[in-house]
Each structure stands twice: as structure tokens, then as C-alpha cells.
Amino acid sequence: MVLFERAPAKINLSLDILGKRDDGYHEVEMIMTTIDLSDRIELHPLDQDRIDVSLESRYVPNDERNLAFKAAQIFKTMYNIEKGVHIKIEKSIPVSAGLGGGSSDAAAVLRGLNRLWSMNIPTEELAALGAHIGSDVPFCVHNSTAIAKGRGERIEKLPSPPSCWVILAKPNIGVSTRTIFQRFDMSCITHPSTSEIISALEEKNFIKLCNNLGNVLESVTIKLHPEVQQIKDRMKYAGSAGVLMSGSGPTIYGLVQHENKARRIYNGLRGFCEEVYIVRILG
Ligand SMILES: C[C@@](CO)(OP(=O)(O)O)[C@H](O)COP(=O)(O)OP(=O)(O)OC[C@H]1O[C@@H](n2ccc(N)nc2=O)[C@H](O)[C@@H]1O
Ligand SMILES: Nc1ncnc2c1ncn2[C@@H]1O[C@H](COP(=O)(O)OP(=O)(O)O)[C@@H](O)[C@H]1O
Secondary structure, three states: OOEEEEEEEEEEEEEEEEEEOOOOOEEEEEEEEEEEEEEEEEEEEEEEOOEEEEEOOOOOOOOOOOOHHHHHHHHHHHHHOOEEEEEEEEOOOOOOOOOHHHHHHHHHHHHHHHHOOOOOOOHHHHHHHHOOOOOOHHHHHHHOOEEEEOOOEEEEEEEOOOOOOEEEEEEOOOOHHHHEEEEEOOOOOOOOOOHHHHHHHHOOOOOHHHOOOEOHHHHHHHHHOOHHHHHHHHHHHOOOOOEEEOOOOOOEEEOOHHHHHHHHHHHHHHHHOEEEEEEOOOO
């Protein structure tokens, strides 16, 4: 039996940093939601006890460094499973973009192996296992709209955003999450209003949501890559109601309510930026 799992990308509606921790990570508070831009994961059972990964990407390794491989390895070790699997990954989510593609692939493997090997492990337990792979994996295991706390692994679900369109524009650069966190300076920070975003979600208030989007890593990434600011300006000028960088970047997204407007912004940005997408929120 071959099993399929969808691995959707996420965007940050907010990203706040509350402090630096002794373990080198940052204490964060961030609201994320899932969007309709997904990698496709196929899980093929193998007769031998081993993990194979195959994918076509210049930017992603197909060995034990792949987060999908790590997910299968940790799943097998944790539950003493002496079976093998071939993981085929079809990547659609841009890599090192701030959209959590690798984390989502890992989360999809955890969900998929749970089904493939009929383990019936509760989602909470899978999410806790995912935290050993990366800070964003627990969110991706749940695949919803949520606030993530701690280093990102403590998840509390929130209502999904009001129905809207998302235009994504990724400049032709990859950003290292680690580098951006390292360059972040706690002394010059304007915290986003997390509570206002939560109430906007509860009220399904699109304008309030757009007015309160905020990401403290945005200025760090823009300082390193000024073209991110140019894309942000274009996205705003074209008429997006809310504009923000997702995660550590460099992808900028814009939110709009109506499809016609979304298509106009998408077409306008395509002349300016190589990788542009138009998607809906799944959250
Ligand atoms: C910034 C965010 C926001 O969603 O996403 P991306 O930009 O990667 O999409 C995440 O926190 C990224 O999570 P993830 O990509 O899983 O990061 P990890 O592998 O756990 O950590 C990579 C590196 O980032 C730094 N890091 C990460 C999370 C955190 N709370 N504090 C940190 O300082 C650490 O230096 C760590 O070594
Ligand atoms: N399955 C995977 N998909 C994408 N990137 C992966 C994967 N496995 C490992 N990586 C590595 O993880 C790093 C971050 O990739 P990605 O998850 O796309 O970034 P981001 O979280 O910023 O969106 C890259 O260096 C990439 O090579």
C-alpha cells in the first residue's frame, strides 16, 4: 500500500521574541496559519529495514540530513519499528523561505507513518515527537491556526482567519533561520500586538487582522537583504490590505479579501519577482 500525505506551508501572522534562553534558542510567541501551498509526500513500505528519501531539488539533501528522513528515524526508534519506508517528496514549497517547508515534510511523515503502520498515536504525542526534529514541526503536525510559545513547540489552537487570499512573493535568496535569530537585537524591538491578532481571529475581523500583523525578525532580514523591503513596498502599493514577512523570511505575503484584486496584485508582482504564488488560507 502506498500512502499520500499533504505537507502544507505556513505563514506567520505574528512573530514576537520575549527573550533569549540559556539553551541558545529564543523564547517566542507567534501566531501561524496553514496555507494552500503544499509539498506532496508518498510513503512506500519497503521489505528491508531502512529509510530511503527521494526528491528532485538542488537545495534539499536526500539523505539523513533531510527533515523527512529524521522524522522517520525518530518515529522508528521511539516505537521500536523494524520496518522500512521509501519517502518520495514532491517539493512545491520554496526552500529556506520562512514558509516551514522542511518542518511540514517532517510532520507529514510522522502523520503518514502513524497511518501506514496503524499505530494510532494521538496528535499531541506526534507533535511532542516532532519537537525533537525542529521548533516548527509541532505546529505543522497540527496543521491549523495556532499560537506557538516556548521555542515554538508549545501549541494552542486559535480560530482560523477570515476567508481571504494570500499572495506570496519570494526574492531569489535563501535565508538561514539561525543567522537571522543570531543577528536579532533584543534592545531595539517593537512587539507586535499578539492579543489584538487573537481578538481579530475570534471576531473574524479581516481589517483588524491586517492592521496588527507584525514580525520582529522582519527588520533583521531586511537589513541583510534590502530587496525584501522593495517587495514589501510593492505588495503594499499594489493594494494588499495587510503585508508581512513570514518567519525568518525572505518571503513577503499580502492578504486581500477579493479574488479579482488578488489576481491583479499577483500579475503585477510577477513582473518584479521570480517566484510569486496566489493561494488561500487553509488554517
Ligand atoms: C523562524 C520560524 C518561525 O516559524 O520559522 P522559519 O523562518 O524557519 O520558517 C521558526 O521559529 C524556526 O523554526 P525551525 O526552522 O524549526 O528552527 P529550528 O530548526 O528549531 O532552529 C534553527 C535555529 O534557529 C534558532 N532559533 C530557532 C527557534 C527559536 N525559538 N529560537 C532560535 O534561536 C536557533 O539558532 C536554531 O539553531
Ligand atoms: N524536506 C525538506 N524540505 C526543505 N528543506 C529541507 C528539508 N530537509 C532539510 N531541509 C533543509 O532545511 C533548511 C530549511 O529549509 P525550509 O524548511 O525550506 O526553510 P524555512 O523553515 O525557512 O521555510 C534548508 O537548508 C534545507 O536544505
